[in-house]
Amino acid sequence: MSKLIHAAATTVAILSSVGFAAAQNASNHPDLTPTQQRTLSQGLANSPSQSAPAAQPQVGDRMPDSMTAQSLPSNVTDQVPEAKNLLFVKLPDRVLLIDPDNKVVTELVMDSGASSDTTTGSSSGSSDRPSR
Known part of the structure; x- marks a missing residue:
């Protein structure tokens, strides 16, 4: 169960960073x-x-x-x-x-x-x- 929670948390962290990078890229293309x-x-x-x-x-x-x-x-x-x-x-x-x-x-x-x-x-x- 602990491994499942850790995997889910890692997935959320990765997806959040991808979304953040995309938002930053959009802000640099006005x-x-x-x-x-x-x-x-x-x-x-x-x-x-x-x-x-x-x-x-x-x-x-x-x-x-x-x-x-x-x-x-x-x-x-x-x-x-x-x-x-x-x-x-x-x-x-x-x-x-x-x-x-x-x-x-x-x-x-x-x-x-x-x-x-x-x-x-x-x-x-x-x-x-x-x-x-």
Whole structure:
């Protein structure tokens, strides 16, 4: 009987720790809204960009060793508290949010400034076309 109670207690402990780990993992993957993503991107607009690696990291990938992650500045975390415990890497066209514990990319935020520059570039190219 004592062995049965011990086995049950061990099973409960294991399942509880798995649930706790899953909850912690969920808290490090914020699923930011588009508004929060824009706020984050604008808040990091003056941060220097790092060179983009040959292979673009995706959500779930480990951050390349060639990159250096930084803490988010307080002006960003005050407005987007869901990202408070994450690190970031700013690339020319996107921001990677990084889990500080395992260095895994938890979210990609497209840089709103970079996308508007791309749009501006294609618009200026199309303005040359009407003069055929």
